[in-house]
Amino acid sequence: MPTSSLQPVRLGALAAATTLLVACGGGGDAPPQLAAATGASFTGACAGLQTALASLPNTQITLAETIAEGTLKQGGNAVAEHCRVTGKMHERTSPVDGATYAIGFEMRLPKAWNGRFLHQGNGGTDGAVLTAAGALGGGPVTGALHQGFAVLSSDAGHSGGTAAFGIDPQARLDYGYQAVAKLTPMAKEAIKLAYGKGPDRSYFAGCSNGGRHGMVAATRYYADYDGVLAGAPGYNLPKAAVANLAGARLYQTVATTPVTNQIDLATAVTDTERQLLANRVVAKCDALDGATDGMVQDVAACQASFKLADDVPTCSGARDGSCLSSAQKSVLSQIFSGPTTSKGDRIYASFPYDGGFGGGRAGVPTGGSPVGSGVALWEFFISISRDAEATGLIFGAPPQNLATFNPLSFALTTDIDALNASMFATSGLYSESAMSFMTPPKPTQMHGLRNRGGKIMVYHGVSDAIFSVNDTETWFKGVQTDTGYDFARFYRVPGMGHCSGGPATDQFDMLTPLVNWVEKGQAPAAITASARGAGNAGGVNSDLPAGWAADRSRPLCPYPQVARYKGTGSLELASSFSCQ
Template sequence: MNKQLIMTTATGAALLLTACGGSNVKTNAAGLPQLGAATGASLASCAELATKINFANTTITGANAIAAGTLTVAGKPVPAHCQVTGQMYKRTSTVDGKSYAIGFEMRLPNNWNGRFFYQANGGVDGSVVPATGPVGGGGPLDNALNQGFAVISADAGHGAPTPFFGLDPQARLDYGYQAVGKLTPMAKYIIETAYGKKPDRSYIGGCSNGGRHTMVAAARYADQYDGFLVGNPGYRLPLAAIANIAGAKAYNSLATTPGDLSTGFTLAERKLVSDAVLAKCDELDGTADGLVQNTQACQAAFDLNRDVPTCSASRDGTCLSAAQKTTIGGLFAGATTATGTKIYSSFSYDAGLATGGWASWKFNSSLNLDTGAVGLIWQAPPEDLATFNGPNFALNGDLASMLAKVGATNATYTESALSFMLPPNPSDLSALRNRGAKIMVYHGASDPIFSSDDTTAWYNALRTANGGDASNFSRYFNVPGMNHCAGGPTADQFDMLAPLVEWVERGKAPDSVLASVRGAGNAGGVNADLPANWTATRTRPLCPYPKTAKYKGGGSIEDAANFSCES
């Protein structure tokens, strides 16, 4: 019997005992277990931890007292804490001869709130960044460490943010999911050693690949965490990367300067499309405010061929050529192989196309970051490192071959990328649900690399798997205008960790999350993508899907209080 089945069975038994009066397990209004609130403790000693910690396959390299104010968040001093550094499973690869280990750091507050936060990092990992704990969005005003959580950050099993580790089969698996599985019990042991008790509640969260890590944990390690905070998840990351490579080919075919993909869809042309989307969809929420709140309705209302002028002569930024409409429209509908096989997902038309962040992912990352990941980390076998060239791989490689190879295995690479990178059975989160855990997901509608359409499709499948409504343990929040994790013409500054804690530990489900823009003077950093006619302090409610924010019909459109979440 596997661990997930044991846990589910045990939870069912606990619920049965509750119904018979044989246990003090509490249930909420939905009939699911209601987890209790965490209680805090004080750190006895930082310096002694280095000698007290004794965990299998783990080497502690330091335990350092960090004074209050050494770290800051939004200009505020983070309280005093202990930084513990170390490595797990140090080894030398028998495949590429390189040295590998899972590097990590933990930050343990002197005044601990009784909670643990696993910081799932982005990109291809490879760096032990400060363990502060993201709370969501751009320009954060707070973090988990500042709120009193004990936080871990790790490099996911390789020591550089490059794709070369993909030659080692075990490093692939650690990056995909095994590092989380190995680090989690070790981190809880360190917490127990430091405070004299295990964490009462455990949370995991991150954005981008960190969102993928978190979704994988929700499927594989539901027994280890009580709250999951998922941002812009690339939960089908290998497929999204191949789709972005398909985009590179497409934009290059339109480019007036071959090799410069941005000339295939210029800034003026991207602004033209964004403005056309706003003209058709902005007022669907009851007011013209530069935000498309109802993303789903907009896809039905907007038509690229009809609503954007077609060039009768040369391209000049006021129109799209017929070839552009066919090619770009095809990418938004969902990139395909030469034989028509859909690679990944459709993308939503939204107002955030005319930004540097959108362009960077489409025109630069597709030639470099995505190619290295597909060719070296996910393909079986990987490309020859000695001759590999990212742009050449993107512009001249065969999409169908890439798709086949990321799903392939061989004697050396015995688990495919579509297995080690993706959550197994992503719409079956019954183990998470049945033990009283909760998951909150957010995704920017203008994300250029991981499609919010893909996340919406996942959430609809989750709803279907739960009788049409999964809101008693999961909530999904679309963020209008937001690019990849932050930026774009959007209200992208929000804290989703605090409401997740309220939901997990006190049963208060988040009916909306307050988001603000990052205008001039913002303590978390200014968002350069904001339109000039927005106030610097605009706020909006982020609504749980399928609800969207609608203007109430009166009051300032700069104030979230004048919007409500409606179906």
């Protein structure tokens, strides 16, 4: 159970809010329309905030400074002058591992503020305070800070790039959900002290684990947030991690060398072989949306049409990149279907066949260590490193012995059934299971957010190799059944990998449509997305096919609609397609 002293008060406030909404008929009526935010200016000296914010409870401000206009840029755009405030909350020494823990954070407060607060959820296992810029979709050309939001970023209660914090029970809970509970009231009070008023509207945005944080905010802390933007939300993160370990175990069976590192595992399906599969998917499914343009828009029709056994050549001899062996096909079929336990129960979710499976590379630079990117990174590198660490040290109860823990050995030898059971288990000091502290409670029941006028928008790359777009689709269908459609939207991004990359139009701004929906009642429809070709200000996407225009655009359609070619017009322009 939560241990924060803030929690009883917050839960009481949520209960009161729920009672009021029910009394007002909020359950079945149209949700209320929230008013638009109004801005304010900060006219003091940024350095003075170190003293002004000293009264924040359980908080130590470590720095307050002015950041001049243009010091921080996003997509070539200069971010206006603002204050940067750093600090930490609830510093303590763990009685379990003796380490020092605190919730580290950074706030960026614009001199010209738009009256809005954005809590930036970060990815991976957290552990670092990233720049509080509020980045959006792919290689963004804008962000929340650039748009005038006050933005908060945090390390979620621990520092360092490893999963060793999982030994401390409280650090687990902070990472899962309690850091958000502690940071939110602090950030809002800091904003009030800085501007003389609190935020009129509050938002949460992040991708990957940051998307999971967003889902948690939308369910546990709905009274605190008016809008949530969740990208590739790993709301079943422990399941996905265990499934990725099971996938590594399958890949190990077809690797051409004994697996001692990531590159050895990547010999299971080489970059060339992954691209072969991706090309065959595109060849089979490209025209299903009415345009032969190298993109698979009709995801559902593709799954019905493409057959791995028949549509990819089977090697009759040695593997040479022009075919897949029967053993490789068997492994890939199990991975796309979703790895299972020994009893045949699917651990996590299935994955769709898409044109982005060839994205990224695995290799060893001259004189360097093994590196990977894109799909290769998640399939062969993360599975036997970060996911092994997280599964063994954070998601298991009790955790593995840190002194003797070997991620590679753990990933490739530990019984999958035992790992699958451990994420649901509790043990001694670890009184809350990983599937409790990491996941949003009853994720499809979002009446609290919906009934107060809040909105949620979710986007997910179809070629995401770690968190499945199919899992997000299942969530969204459940939301429609359990809560409704008038407050939620889901967007698939064809070809896109995990949060960005892949042969995709992965550059877009969903925050502006979310704000317009929350504050103006303008329900979002298609969102225009662009490719990041040569010269793109947000960074070039190396996965783009050579034949695409550098600025190719497409509409991202609200599920279940599909972007279909109108029959005329340039294949490089979103205006030639419509959501149907």
